[in-house]
Structure formats: C-alpha cells, structure tokens
Amino acid sequence: MKNKKGVIANRKQSILLKIQTDRDVSVDALAEELQVSPVTIRRDLESFEKQGFVKRYYGGARLIEGGLSEDPGKDAFIEHDDNINYRRAIAREAAALVEDRDIIFINSSRTAVIVTEYITARHVDVITNNGNSIFGRHGQGVNIILTGGAVNDIKRSMVGDFALNTIRKINATKCIIGVSGITEDGDISTAVLQETMVNSLMIEKTSGIKILLADHTKLGKMNNFIIAHINQFTHLITDELADDAFLKKLDNGQLVIIKARLK
Numbered sequence: 001m002k003n004k005k006g007v008i009a010n011r012k013q014s015i016l017l018k019i020q021t022d023r024d025v026s027v028d029a030l031a032e033e034l035q036v037s038p039v040t041i042r043r044d045l046e047s048f049e050k051q052g053f054v055k056r057y058y059g060g061a062r063l064i065e066g067g068l069s070e071d072p073g074k075d076a077f078i079e080h081d082d083n084i085n086y087r088r089a090i091a092r093e094a095a096a097l098v099e100d101r102d103i104i105f106i107n108s109s110r111t112a113v114i115v116t117e118y119i120t121a122r123h124v125d126v127i128t129n130n131g132n133s134i135f136g137r138h139g140q141g142v143n144i145i146l147t148g149g150a151v152n153d154i155k156r157s158m159v160g161d162f163a164l165n166t167i168r169k170i171n172a173t174k175c176i177i178g179v180s181g182i183t184e185d186g187d188i189s190t191a192v193l194q195e196t197m198v199n200s201l202m203i204e205k206t207s208g209i210k211i212l213l214a215d216h217t218k219l220g221k222m223n224n225f226i227i228a229h230i231n232q233f234t235h236l237i238t239d240e241l242a243d244d245a246f247l248k249k250l251d252n253g254q255l256v257i258i259k260a261r262l263k
Contacts, residue, residue: 020063048061104125104176105176110132111213116138124139126138170205176213179218182218186250188212188227189225196227
C-alpha cells in the first residue's frame with residue numbers, strides 16, 4: 001500500500017508539471033508517457049478539475065489561468081504570523097526526535113527551519129535548501145549545510161539541478177518536511193513548483209524516520225503540486241487545534257501522530 005500510494009502521488013505530480021508546462025494536455029499522450037490507462041488519467045484530471053486547476057474537454061484538459069501558480073504570494077511569507085506559537089510547539093516536538101550524530105534533511109518550510117533552534121542532540125548535521133537557516137538560531141551541536149542551487153527570491157529556498165545533485169549524494173538518517181497542505185486522502189502538497197522534486201528526493205534519500213510537520217491550518221488543504229503521500233512518512237506532528245476526525249482518516253495503523261501543545 002505504501003509503495004502504491006507513492007506511485008500515485010508521483011503520477012499526479014508528473015501530470016501537474018506537464019499541465020504547468022504545456023497548458024493543454026491529451027489523455028492518450030499522458031497515458032502513453034506515464035504508462036497507465038486512459039481511465040486512470042481521466043480520473044486524475046477529474047480530480048484536478050474539481051480543485052479548479054483545469055477544465056476538461058473530450059480527450060484532454062487545459063490549464064485554467066490562475067489555477068496553478070508557481071509561487072505563493074509574498075503575503076504568505078510576511079513576518080507577522082498568527083500561528084507562530086503553534087509552529088514553535090510543533091518544532092519542539094520534532095527536535096525531541098533528533099538523536100546524536102543524526103544526518104537530517106530539512107526543507108524550506110518555515111516550521112521545519114525552526115526545529116534547529118530546539119535541537120539539543122550533539123554532532124547533528126542538518127542539510128537544508130532553506131537559505132533563511134543561516135540567519136536563524138540553532139543548537140550548539142548543530143552543523144548547518146546548505147544544498148546550494150538556484151534561489152527562489154520570495155522564500156530564499158534553493159532549488160534546481162545543483163540542489164538535487166547535492167541531495168542525491170547524501171543518505172540521511174531522518175528528514176523533517178513541512179508542507180502547505182494535506183488532504184483527507186493523504187496527498188501532501190506544496191505551492192511552489194520548483195520545490196516538488198527537492199522535497200520528494202529528501203524523502204527518498206532518508207533511511208530512518210520521516211517526519212511531516214503541518215499545523216492545523218494545513219489540514220484539509222490541497223496546493224498545486226503533490227510531493228508525497230502520508231504513507232511515506234512515519235510521523236505526523238501537528239498542533240492541539242487539529243481536528244481529531246481528520247487525523248483519524250490519516251491514521252494507517254503505522255503513522256505516529258503527535259499533537260503539540262502550547263506551553
């Protein structure tokens with residue numbers, strides 16, 4: 001089931017990337033390229049249409065202008081943050097899972113980068129594509145290593161082939177991934193096109209526990225680009241305002257769900 005869900009997430013991501021690039025796609029061409037049935041492609045396109053990304057027509061679909069955006073607006077990254085206390089509570093819980101001599105991937109999420117402030121373990125290497133990490137505080141036992149890469153000016157995240165090549169050379173013991181949305185079906189998404197492959201590769205190159213961070217405002221939301229499925233993670237850390245009924249839908253019997261509480 002875990003592998004199947006991952007394949008589905010990767011397929012949906014590939015379709016969205018194709019739509020973003022070509023603006024207009026054919027069911028038959030996608031089916032041939034992705035080696036799946038036209039029925040499967042039509043089902044995925046129907047899902048995207050319901051989310052307002054595309055308009056279907058006989059034999060294909062076209063992008064709805066404004067339906068997919070490569071980058072979130074700058075307002076998404078302003079310093080004022082009503083959820084900062086919840087995100088800090090989540091970060092503390094994630095930091096408690098870090099052990100001495102861990103090698104950790106951390107993505108460009110604002111919540112994920114806060115984790116480094118609370119790490120008390122020693123000799124921890126943090127590999128991140130988050131340029132903001134060099135300005136933030138971190139534990140004395142934490143060594144920050146940037147992936148390098150092309151810089152996304154809004155988020156100061158590092159993306160592209162250079163970042164991907166760095167990640168491919170590393171086998172991490174843990175990854176800590178913050179995301180923009182999780183649906184009740186378990187699809188995990190981001191709003192930034194260029195970060196999809198970075199996030200997916202961090203997950204793939206992690207041999208140990210894989211920690212997903214999402215405050216209560218991210219639950220039940222779907223952003224433009226799917227990076228993974230909940231079954232690819234071992235831990236989900238959210239906050240005390242998270243809806244229990246929603247979390248129950250994500251519980252596959254193996255996922256450790258932690259609800260961080262404000263102190």
